[in-house]
Amino acid sequence: QPIEKRCWKLTLWHFRTRSLLIQSPYHWPGPISLLLSPAEWSNGSMYLNIESSTFWLLLGQSPPGKPEISKCRSPEKETFTCWWKPGADGGLPTNYTLTYHKEGEILTHECPDYKTSGPNSCYFDKKHTSIWTLYIITINATNQMGSSSSDPHYVDVTYIVEPDPPVNLTLEVKQPEDRKPYLWMKWFPPTLVDVRSGWLTLQYEIRLKPEKATEWETHFAGQQTQFKILSLYPGQKYLVQVRCKPDHGYWSKWSPESSVQIPNDFTMKDTTMWIFVAVLSAVICLIMVWAAALKGYSMVTCILPPVPGPKIKGFDTHLLEKGKSEELLSALGCQDFPPTSDYEDLLVEFLEVDDSEDQQLMPSHLKEHPGQGMKPTHLDPDSDSGRGSCDSPSLLSEKCEEPQANPTTFHTPEATEKPENPPEANIPQPWKAQNPSLEGKIPYFHTSGSKSSTWPLPQPPGQQDPRSYHSVIDVCKLAVGTAGASATLLDKTDKQALKSSKTIETGEEGKAAEQKEVENLYSKTDHNTAWLLPQGKSPYISAKPLDYVEIHKINKDGALSLLPKQKEDGEATEKPGAPETSKEYAKVSRVMENNILVLVQDPRGQNLTLFEELAKEPPPSLAQDQAEKDLTSYPATPSHCRLQLGGLDYLDPAGFMHSFQ
Amino acid sequence: SLLFLLLLVSNLLLCKSVSSLPICHSGAANCQVSLRDLFDRAVILSHYIHNLSSEMFNEFDKRYAQGRGFITKTIKSCHTSSLSTPEDKEQAQQIRYEDLLTLVLRVLRSWNTPLYHLVTEVRGMQEAPDGILSRAIEIEEQNKRLLEGMEKIVGQVHPGIQENEVYSVWAGLPSLQMADEDARLFAFYNLLHCLRRDSHKIDNYLKLLKCRIIYDGNC
Numbered sequence: 032q033p034i035e036k037r038c039w040k041l042t043l044w045h046f047r048t049r050s051l052l053i054q055s056p057y058h059w060p061g062p063i064s065l066l067l068s069p070a071e072w073s074n075g076s077m078y079l080n081i082e083s084s085t086f087w088l089l090l091g092q093s094p095p096g097k098p099e100i101s102k103c104r105s106p107e108k109e110t111f112t113c114w115w116k117p118g119a120d121g122g123l124p125t126n127y128t129l130t131y132h133k134e135g136e137i138l139t140h141e142c143p144d145y146k147t148s149g150p151n152s153c154y155f156d157k158k159h160t161s162i163w164t165l166y167i168i169t170i171n172a173t174n175q176m177g178s179s180s181s182d183p184h185y186v187d188v189t190y191i192v193e194p195d196p197p198v199n200l201t202l203e204v205k206q207p208e209d210r211k212p213y214l215w216m217k218w219f220p221p222t223l224v225d226v227r228s229g230w231l232t233l234q235y236e237i238r239l240k241p242e243k244a245t246e247w248e249t250h251f252a253g254q255q256t257q258f259k260i261l262s263l264y265p266g267q268k269y270l271v272q273v274r275c276k277p278d279h280g281y282w283s284k285w286s287p288e289s290s291v292q293i294p295n296d297f298t299m300k301d302t303t304m305w306i307f308v309a310v311l312s313a314v315i316c317l318i319m320v321w322a323a324a325l326k327g328y329s330m331v332t333c334i335l336p337p338v339p340g341p342k343i344k345g346f347d348t349h350l351l352e353k354g355k356s357e358e359l360l361s362a363l364g365c366q367d368f369p370p371t372s373d374y375e376d377l378l379v380e381f382l383e384v385d386d387s388e389d390q391q392l393m394p395s396h397l398k399e400h401p402g403q404g405m406k407p408t409h410l411d412p413d414s415d416s417g418r419g420s421c422d423s424p425s426l427l428s429e430k431c432e433e434p435q436a437n438p439t440t441f442h443t444p445e446a447t448e449k450p451e452n453p454p455e456a457n458i459p460q461p462w463k464a465q466n467p468s469l470e471g472k473i474p475y476f477h478t479s480g481s482k483s484s485t486w487p488l489p490q491p492p493g494q495q496d497p498r499s500y501h502s503v504i505d506v507c508k509l510a511v512g513t514a515g516a517s518a519t520l521l522d523k524t525d526k527q528a529l530k531s532s533k534t535i536e537t538g539e540e541g542k543a544a545e546q547k548e549v550e551n552l553y554s555k556t557d558h559n560t561a562w563l564l565p566q567g568k569s570p571y572i573s574a575k576p577l578d579y580v581e582i583h584k585i586n587k588d589g590a591l592s593l594l595p596k597q598k599e600d601g602e603a604t605e606k607p608g609a610p611e612t613s614k615e616y617a618k619v620s621r622v623m624e625n626n627i628l629v630l631v632q633d634p635r636g637q638n639l640t641l642f643e644e645l646a647k648e649p650p651p652s653l654a655q656d657q658a659e660k661d662l663t664s665y666p667a668t669p670s671h672c673r674l675q676l677g678g679l680d681y682l683d684p685a686g687f688m689h690s691f692q
Numbered sequence: 693s694l695l696f697l698l699l700l701v702s703n704l705l706l707c708k709s710v711s712s713l714p715i716c717h718s719g720a721a722n723c724q725v726s727l728r729d730l731f732d733r734a735v736i737l738s739h740y741i742h743n744l745s746s747e748m749f750n751e752f753d754k755r756y757a758q759g760r761g762f763i764t765k766t767i768k769s770c771h772t773s774s775l776s777t778p779e780d781k782e783q784a785q786q787i788r789y790e791d792l793l794t795l796v797l798r799v800l801r802s803w804n805t806p807l808y809h810l811v812t813e814v815r816g817m818q819e820a821p822d823g824i825l826s827r828a829i830e831i832e833e834q835n836k837r838l839l840e841g842m843e844k845i846v847g848q849v850h851p852g853i854q855e856n857e858v859y860s861v862w863a864g865l866p867s868l869q870m871a872d873e874d875a876r877l878f879a880f881y882n883l884l885h886c887l888r889r890d891s892h893k894i895d896n897y898l899k900l901l902k903c904r905i906i907y908d909g910n911c
């Protein structure tokens with residue numbers, strides 16, 4: 032029989048699952064049945080009229096549900112309280128009673144106090160509390176419909192002691208004079224706990240943290256009611272809490288937070304620190320000044336060093352003023368440029384040009400180092416065998432050869448040169464390495480490896496001797512062609528080229544490399560500058576048997592002593608099919624003064640007017656400064672080169688002398 | 693092992709604190725270890741024994757007694773119940789300290805035999821749990837020492853007391869050896885339950901006595 036009706040509003044209707052949610056402000060533990068809008072009252076099945084938003088919920092009634100004891104606690108081991116949780120209401124006001132009996136007693140008592148500890152609780156005061164005794168406690172719930180009882184709960188007060196938190200937590204920042212400041216905290220045990228008689232023994236624990244921090248720092252304090260905290264951050268606000276635990280019980284809750292502000296206590300320390308810092312910096316300044324004074328230079332120079340002027344390593348301007356060009360240039364690193372006292376050695380080496388393949392380009396000293404190959408460091412002017420030297424009349428005679436050599440061959444560089452690229456490629460670099468001073472002046476000496484082979488190779492590598500001579504000659508022409516200074520530079524370059532070629536030769540195919548080298552040098556220069564040996568020089572490449580004049584030695588004055596060299600047969604012709612062109616040979620007729628060799632043109636020789644013209648053309652790209660310097664120090668060079676050029680023709684020494692001077 | 697360490701440390705501290713006093717060897721007639729030190733030692737021991745008993749009981753309860761409702765049967769089942777001990781603070785404070793001391797001695801003596809048998813019977817258990825056995829052994833040992841200490845205290849505090857060795861007789865050995873596992877387990881449970889309670893009593897009484905005798909009620 033429904034006794035009570037209450038009205039709720041439908042809050043949610045889930046169409047698909049046909050479920051509805053009714054929210055009620057009441058907690059109704061009893062049975063509930065749903066009454067739809069009055070007309071559709073049905074017991075078994077429900078007919079839900081969703082158009083109507085009003086439903087009746089019939090709240091049924093029943094005896095109360097079973098309550099249960101949730102917790103019993105004693106704050107001081109003298110009293111205790113038990114709380115229970117009521118069961119289902121049953122829709123009726125329910126009365127709860129607590130009954131208990133003690134261990135060993137038969138009598139059942141009811142809870143002496145339902146109020147003190149709040150609703151659903153029972154408070155046992157001191158009179159009703161016995162320690163070391165089991166209590167058997169039961170809750171009874173009764174309503175109009177019936178009653179129910181909980182299960183008995185066995186509790187011994189001995190083991191349920193949970194005190195209140197400590198009270199009166201005070202914090203104080205103490206700053207003793209001779210020690211660091213610290214935080215001093217003090218508290219009192221909870222009021223109810225009797226510690227004085229020893230009935231309960233409490234142990235404490237404190238925790239603190241800066242206000243903004245997340246983690247607490249916990250410290251166990253034992254049985255003392257005070258605590259010191261050292262090493263706190265000044266200027267921070269700290270929160271502190273304390274709790275306690277009886278000797279055989281539960282920890283209390285944490286006390287309310289107490290806060291303390293740690294003052295910025297830098298007054299004393301600050302002064303001391305700053306004084307220390309000031310003294311230290313003064314000491315440092317004094318030390319610096321003293322050190323600077325000792326060493327003799329001012330602070331200004333120490334801080335702002337003077338800007339160094341331009342300086343060439345090894346170059347002493349005083350030497351230049353004095354005119355000792357040899358020393359100057361030697362300091363600059365121009366070894367043997369100009370050659371000073373080793374003319375003889377140099378020229379001898381240069382002029383030992385043979386027809387024979389075996390001897391050519393294979394100086395003895397180089398044979399000792401077969402593996403040097405491309406190493407530019409091995410190029411030593413003194414060790415040069417002088418092969419393919421400009422001074423060799425054989426070369427000159429070679430020049431007298433076909434001036435009308437295959438121009439096409441001259442210009443067909445890449446095809447034939449490709450297989451030899453690797454050795455050629457290395458050639459410019461040693462030159463570069465050896466003659467950095469020349470780089471700026473003769474830019475065309477730089478890498479042009481692919482085009483270095485403008486110099487044709489009509490012959491197989493085995494027959495490179497005449498070529499080498501030719502190339503040497505050509506190089507010498509170059510040297511002469513450039514106005515003075517360039518010649519000197521080139522001469523040196525020549526020597527180095529020759530040396531490099533020789534060294535390369537030793538390690539490689541021999542003549543082929545050298546020839547290519549020289550050709551490379553030649554071709555490079557040729558390629559890049561118009562004033563270099565023109566195509567017209569190609570005729571001179573063709574190899575033909577030549578007459579050689581060996582310059583035996585050169586005096587310091589530059590006088591050459593020549594020795595005729597035996598002509599060698601069997602020299603392979605470069606171009607079997609090359610057109611026979613008349614070659615021009617020159618012979619040294621006599622040595623003039625001023626170190627001029629007078630070369631007589633071979634009647635078979637050609638006209639080398641071209642060379643004359645070329646020789647007179649000044650090289651545009653060569654720097655003049657270095658040339659002038661070289662001129663002053665190396666007067667013999669022009670003659671040297673003149674010899675080379677004059678191998679095919681007699682050149683007017685006046686022209687060269689003029690340019691050199 | 694932790695308890696061992698605690699006891700060792702506490703013993704060392706005690707020894708330190710009495711370094712100024714002559715060391716008493718057992719049997720020495722005119723031993724003058726101060727009463728304060730005696731009480732401190734006694735309280736440390738009683739505290740330690742109760743901790744061990746509590747742990748032992750909890751472990752046994754968790755392992756063997758779940759769902760068996762043993763606690764319902766432990767009503768007035770301790771053999772020392774016959775000793776009328778104070779049941780709350782007022783009673784404990786009202787009783788004379790000499791009587792309380794005597795009571796403590798009686799309880800301690802009443803547990804000599806049960807502790808001995810507890811050890812042997814736990815050892816004989818099939819899956820003898822190490823925690824329970826080691827603690828039982830330790831409790832037996834420490835109980836003897838506490839008894840000695842208490843006798844010394846009584847000798848100092850209340851000399852001339854009649855040495856009537858009154859104690860409760862324990863008759864629970866047959867229960868520990870019963871074939872019925874349930875009954876046997878309950879016997880163990882009951883014994884450990886009573887041990888826990890009595891050790892707490894002793895600890896509490898001694899702390900009360902210490903505060904009363906040494907600190908004059910102002911710990």
